[in-house]
Amino acid sequence: MIAIISDIHANLEALRAVLDDIGDRNVEQIICLGDVLGYGPEPAECMDLVMEHCPVCLMGNHDCATLYEPSNFNIGAEAACYWTRARLENESDEAVRSKRWKFLGDLPVKHAIDGSDLDSAPLALVHGSPRRPINEYIFPDDIYNNPNKIRGLFDRVEHLCFVGHTHVPGVFLETPDFYSPEELEWVFEVDPDRKAIVNVGSVGQPRDRDSRAGYVLIEPNTIRFVRVPYDVDATIEKVKAIAELDDYLGTRLKEGR
Numbered sequence: 001m002i003a004i005i006s007d008i009h010a011n012l013e014a015l016r017a018v019l020d021d022i023g024d025r026n027v028e029q030i031i032c033l034g035d036v037l038g039y040g041p042e043p044a045e046c047m048d049l050v051m052e053h054c055p056v057c058l059m060g061n062h063d064c065a066t067l068y069e070p071s072n073f074n075i076g077a078e079a080a081c082y083w084t085r086a087r088l089e090n091e092s093d094e095a096v097r098s099k100r101w102k103f104l105g106d107l108p109v110k111h112a113i114d115g116s117d118l119d120s121a122p123l124a125l126v127h128g129s130p131r132r133p134i135n136e137y138i139f140p141d142d143i144y145n146n147p148n149k150i151r152g153l154f155d156r157v158e159h160l161c162f163v164g165h166t167h168v169p170g171v172f173l174e175t176p177d178f179y180s181p182e183e184l185e186w187v188f189e190v191d192p193d194r195k196a197i198v199n200v201g202s203v204g205q206p207r208d209r210d211s212r213a214g215y216v217l218i219e220p221n222t223i224r225f226v227r228v229p230y231d232v233d234a235t236i237e238k239v240k241a242i243a244e245l246d247d248y249l250g251t252r253l254k255e256g257r
């Protein structure tokens with residue numbers, strides 16, 4: 001069994017809860033689709049846990065922004081990005097500081113893994129989309145507002161592609177269609193003859209009105225969506241204690257948006 005996590009956003013309380021949940025299951029490998037950093041109060045601690053537990057972690061737009069420069073970020077996200085960079089730069093242990101920056105600089109933008117458990121060609125993994133792996137959003141509304149975009153994205157998918165980035169979990173089909181985890185009753189049955197783009201949701205900042213941390217499990221022939229409750233109030237207090245982080249980055253977690 002493989003666990004795929006994404007969009008931790010420096011929320012250590014949520015990441016710990018998810019790693020504990022994964023630890024209780026028969027998971028052989030954990031893969032992270034990026035955005036370990038940004039928005040949240042504990043970026044360094046989250047990076048250290050990801051380095052320890054995830055043999056593969058991809059580059060998210062917030063990781064990239066911390067490494068280079070934020071672009072097209074709102075004011076709160078930009079301020080959080082600069083605070084995150086300062087937090088990493090101010091680490092007093094030089095070996096720890098260098099290890100974290102090297103990890104960030106070495107993050108790949110895409111990855112493929114064996115898909116035999118799902119009777120699939122190799123599984124494609126990116127943060128955003130198969131066309132622009134770091135930055136492109138695939139929104140559920142795109143199936144109505146921009147169906148050609150969805151079809152164009154599917155042209156680049158061999159069978160299954162896993163994404164994060166929007167923080168909204170669910171499955172896109174080529175029709176185009178979108179199914180939330182609730183509509184799927186939390187399990188997506190893989191059909192070898194039908195392509196799918198699977199959004200794994202977000203560990204640290206879900207935006208589907210469910211405050212619980214989210215991730216997916218790859219089981220034989222199925223993809224299971226999992227939600228894990230965590231101490232949201234603890235994260236909110238940590239955000240409030242850091243002047244550079246907008247309080248809204250904490251309070252939004254309560255509503256899952």
Ligand SMILES: [Fe+2]
Binds near residue numbers: 007009165
């Ligand atoms: Fe994100």
